[in-house]
Amino acid sequence: MKAKNIKKLLYHVLVGGFAILILYPVIWLVMSSFKRSNQIFVTAESLLPSPFILGNYAQGWEGFGDYGFSTFIGNTLVFVLFVLVGHLISCSLIAFGFARLKFVGRSFWFAIMIMTLMLPYEVIMIPQYIIFAKLGWLDSLKPLVVPAYFGHPFFIFLLVQFIRTIPRELDEAATIDGCNTFGIYRRIILPLLVPALATTSIFTFYWTWDNLLGPVLYLNSPSKYTVSMALNMFLSNESVSNWGAMFAMSVVSLIPVFIIFFIFQRYVVDGISTSGLKG
Incomplete structure (x- = not known):
């Protein structure tokens, strides 16, 4: 027993x-947010701030010009919400089609979709920008939101793997009871797909919340x-960077991420582990 307790102690x-x-x-980020900007990198080896100041948070929350940091948080929440709804609707429908429907070229198109996972975003960035510019969508959320309603290959693959674990006998029973194809999706598949949809929602939230390249390309107005x-x-690059305010608002921006993770971490594990049970 002593050896077992020692192993447990060493493990922990x-x-x-x-x-x-x-x-x-x-x-270090949190502690640095309470330091003066000119002390953050000078006293980087010292973790505790001296003196301890809260002015960085007040200064950072004021934002820039007429726009406080709350405006930017609100813009990001709207951005995340639209992308999240798009991914949940489109990815679940496309995954249902690949996993349950039989059509000509299903394996071919599924392979093509998987291959798109290997395409770096930089490959399609310029063609997409040209298309959205010709559509007159620049300086709006449309270029960032509309593609989400056409599916995401990673989430489609995740949901397909999950749907394949659902017995087809449930589909057959629903068909006998009078359900059509969409009824099977809405009444049978969708309720059982909740763990995988939760995983999709969490990853979508993380990736959209942290997205910088997309907004930099398409958004020009500070209000957006x-x-x-x-x-x-x-x-x-021209004057002194306000590291203290940036670190303070970085901490603020991390709060929703941590809240989402700690509340829904069980769904992340369940969704990913269950989605890999059947290939």
């Missing part, structure tokens, strides 16, 4: 040490800026 010490090592950058763009505005 080792895991705790790795956790501290991984979380140290976040801890997202959180990631607002954080970048604290840096300046």
Whole structure:
């Protein structure tokens, strides 16, 4: 028993040490948000701020010009909401088609979709920009939101794998009861797809909330800026960068991410583990 307790102690010490090592950058970010901007990198080896100030948060929350940081958070929430709805609707429908419907070239088109996962965004960035410019969609959320309603290959693959674990006997029973194809999707598949949809929602939230390249390409008006763009505005090549305010608002922007993770972390694990049970 003593040897077993020693192993447990060593295990927890080792895991705790790795956790501290991984979380140290976040801890340093939080502590630095309470330092003066001119002291953050000068006293980088000192974790605790001296003196301890709250002015960075007040200054950062004021934002830029007529737009407070709350405006940027609101823009990002709207952006995330529209993309999230688009991914849930389009990816679940497309995944249902690949997993349950039989049509000519199904395997071919599924393989093509999987191949698009290997395409870097930089490959399609310029053609997409030209298309959206000709449509007159620049300086709006349309180029960032509309593509979400045409599916995302990663989430489609995830949902297809999950749907394949659902017995087809449920579809047959629903057909006998009078359900059509869409009825099977809405009444049978969709309720059972909740864990995978939760995983899709969480990853969509993370990736959209942190997205910087897309908004930088298509948004020009400060009133439409997202959180990631607002954080970048604290840096300046011509004058002194306001690191304190940027770090403070970085901490604020991390709060929704941590809240979502701690509330829905069980769904992330369940959705990913269950989606890989059947190929």
